[in-house]
Amino acid sequence: MNTSLPAKKLFPLRRCYGLIAAVFGCLLSSTHAEAAGTASEQANIAIMIRELNALEAVAQRSGELPNDGSQRYHFDYQSLARDIARMRQGLQDYLTPSRAQPRDTAELSGHYTTSSDH
Numbered sequence: 001m002n003t004s005l006p007a008k009k010l011f012p013l014r015r016c017y018g019l020i021a022a023v024f025g026c027l028l029s030s031t032h033a034e035a036a037g038t039a040s041e042q043a044n045i046a047i048m049i050r051e052l053n054a055l056e057a058v059a060q061r062s063g064e065l066p067n068d069g070s071q072r073y074h075f076d077y078q079s080l081a082r083d084i085a086r087m088r089q090g091l092q093d094y095l096t097p098s099r100a101q102p103r104d105t106a107e108l109s110g111h112y113t114t115s116s117d118h
Contacts, residue, residue, distance in 0.1 A: 045095055048091055083108040086106060087108070
């Protein structure tokens with residue numbers, strides 16, 4: 001049983017993984033860089049939000065591709081979309097904090113594989 005996906009179907013996944021890596025790269029580089037002032041930090045966070053928006057658009061398009069019934073496992077784009085929304089909300093909350101509101105402690109799913117029932 002061949003479990004590899006054709007190159008045509010892998011392209012959206014590879015691009016999705018590339019965007020995830022880019023977002024986390026931005027997150028890591030901004031946390032390790034010296035503070036250059038709030039304007040620079042806000043600009044970096046705005047870039048991260050735009051990257052998350054781009055990643056969400058790719059995930060949405062990939063999730064709309066038809067499934068061929070031969071694969072047992074599928075990428076769970078809905079879970080990814082929820083996690084992207086959660087990350088974006090955290091960044092937006094940081095940019096525009098509310099007065100002493102309790103923080104939402106929900107965790108990211110991190111599990112993006114679903115199985116088909118055969």
